[in-house]
Amino acid sequence: MAQVQVVTDQYPIFAQRLQTLTRVMTTKASIAQTSKELVWTLNKAKLYRYVPVVSQQERHRVPLLLIFALMNRPFILDLRPGSSFVEFLVQRGYDVYLLDWGVPGPEDKHLKFDDYTLEYIPRAIRKIKALSGVEEVSVLGWCIGAILTTIYAALRPDDGLRNLILLTAPLDFSNKEKLTFGRWTDEKYFDVDKALAAFGNMPGEMIDYGAKALKPVENYISNYIKLWDNLDNSQIVDAWHAMNTWVKDTIPMAGGAFHQLIVDLYRNDRLMKGEFLIRGERVDLSRLRANLLTVIAEGDHITPPCQSESILDKISSTDKEIFRVKGGHIGIMAGNGAHKHTWPHIESWLGARSN
Amino acid sequence: MSEAEAGNTNQSDPMETFRELRDAYLDLWSKSMVEAVNTEGYAQASGSMLDSYLTLSAPYRETFEKTILQTLQQLGLPTSLDFSGLAGRLTNIEMRLDDMDAKLDRIERLIMRPQSVQHTERIKTTEPAIQSDPIHRTVPITPAALKQAKASKPVLQTAPSRQTGGRAPNAAQKTTAVKPRQPNAKKGAK
Numbered sequence: 001m002a003q004v005q006v007v008t009d010q011y012p013i014f015a016q017r018l019q020t021l022t023r024v025m026t027t028k029a030s031i032a033q034t035s036k037e038l039v040w041t042l043n044k045a046k047l048y049r050y051v052p053v054v055s056q057q058e059r060h061r062v063p064l065l066l067i068f069a070l071m072n073r074p075f076i077l078d079l080r081p082g083s084s085f086v087e088f089l090v091q092r093g094y095d096v097y098l099l100d101w102g103v104p105g106p107e108d109k110h111l112k113f114d115d116y117t118l119e120y121i122p123r124a125i126r127k128i129k130a131l132s133g134v135e136e137v138s139v140l141g142w143c144i145g146a147i148l149t150t151i152y153a154a155l156r157p158d159d160g161l162r163n164l165i166l167l168t169a170p171l172d173f174s175n176k177e178k179l180t181f182g183r184w185t186d187e188k189y190f191d192v193d194k195a196l197a198a199f200g201n202m203p204g205e206m207i208d209y210g211a212k213a214l215k216p217v218e219n220y221i222s223n224y225i226k227l228w229d230n231l232d233n234s235q236i237v238d239a240w241h242a243m244n245t246w247v248k249d250t251i252p253m254a255g256g257a258f259h260q261l262i263v264d265l266y267r268n269d270r271l272m273k274g275e276f277l278i279r280g281e282r283v284d285l286s287r288l289r290a291n292l293l294t295v296i297a298e299g300d301h302i303t304p305p306c307q308s309e310s311i312l313d314k315i316s317s318t319d320k321e322i323f324r325v326k327g328g329h330i331g332i333m334a335g336n337g338a339h340k341h342t343w344p345h346i347e348s349w350l351g352a353r354s355n
Numbered sequence: 356m357s358e359a360e361a362g363n364t365n366q367s368d369p370m371e372t373f374r375e376l377r378d379a380y381l382d383l384w385s386k387s388m389v390e391a392v393n394t395e396g397y398a399q400a401s402g403s404m405l406d407s408y409l410t411l412s413a414p415y416r417e418t419f420e421k422t423i424l425q426t427l428q429q430l431g432l433p434t435s436l437d438f439s440g441l442a443g444r445l446t447n448i449e450m451r452l453d454d455m456d457a458k459l460d461r462i463e464r465l466i467m468r469p470q471s472v473q474h475t476e477r478i479k480t481t482e483p484a485i486q487s488d489p490i491h492r493t494v495p496i497t498p499a500a501l502k503q504a505k506a507s508k509p510v511l512q513t514a515p516s517r518q519t520g521g522r523a524p525n526a527a528q529k530t531t532a533v534k535p536r537q538p539n540a541k542k543g544a545k
Contacts, residue, residue: 040453
């Protein structure tokens, strides 16, 4: 009889947990809620300006442009209220812009780093200058976005780029032992031309699989067990839901850019060797003079720290700093400790150089 | 056994022990899997799988694409290649419009600068706050202003140099006939 009582007591709790699980697994959370305005477009790319919440007098003079990777949506930077890097910066008086690359279609399969760094980024920066009335700009690039911003900074050092922040920047591909992606995409095992001939653009699902397969147990099992264990904790459930919404929103990577990533960077490390050509122009990292902060995630399995460290020896910037954070590729900016460690450090570094 | 110890035993969650064991096992499994995927064997196996899929699906894909292409051509309908070409042309037009827009902005600044010097009491420095139409603030362009704009050097040239298609040398004058372009989501999602 007592056992029946236990079962009837537990049933509503179990039903509630199941309902929560179904909701977070089958619906999308509201992400990217910070107020913003579309100020510029080119092809699929969109430039957003976040609505300032502090007065002009209290704002930092130099605007900040955020550039995320090509294969995921950039809204990880503005995940949800209270856990949004964008919101954090806007509240501290930054004039924040976000470049969303959009979703490349079959017609964009020829887009290369050349187009992103010499057509899209310079135009977006030109628009920011026109809107803000300031001839200087700070740029934050994350992951592939950091590659693009580094190339741009080296190719156009006189464009008014004052501060450059690189987050988990995969720039140095020389240490083949530590690069699992490099091993998988070695020419012995992976025919990039054959794949792109079939798909045009590299499908987002395949890139997502590659990223998850680096830590298969965490991504395919532990992640869901953690959710199950915390289904009664609405805070954890909401955070998980928002992150899962972002993770599942994968986008393809333009074929031309993917080809360069694999052949020129992963296989031949041309950027660090000074052999990387963008429209025939050699990317000379020694021309990069902007103030530089590079943020390294010590537990990053996608971009191991060795990929982001050596840039400091190559550039001409006199003001340069490495900031190491415990955490993973995404966790350093969107994890529990991001607002205590990573964001304040970036903000204080940038604040000292934005007036 | 003391009362306190007895109390602890009674309150302990049997599931907690299970969770600890489970997590310890998952940690071990995770470490071994991370090592496993970082081997030449895994790289070779995953590469072979992808290669087999691409090889096996290639004839079907090619046949399908050829059939679709022939059907569309016979029906006189545009193919995906036509759409790709059109999209490329539209992007080029967008870039030209963007360049014109930037030139107009520069001309506007050059025109406004002398005016602001003469009428400092009337015209305040514009605050770069969000406006209803932040990109296009059209002003009448007088021939004298255009002459002045041509004579002046740009403050800082950030416009990327276009590789394909030369722009008309007197593009600034032509832009006066172009209606202001509204940024909208549809344009970006073509």
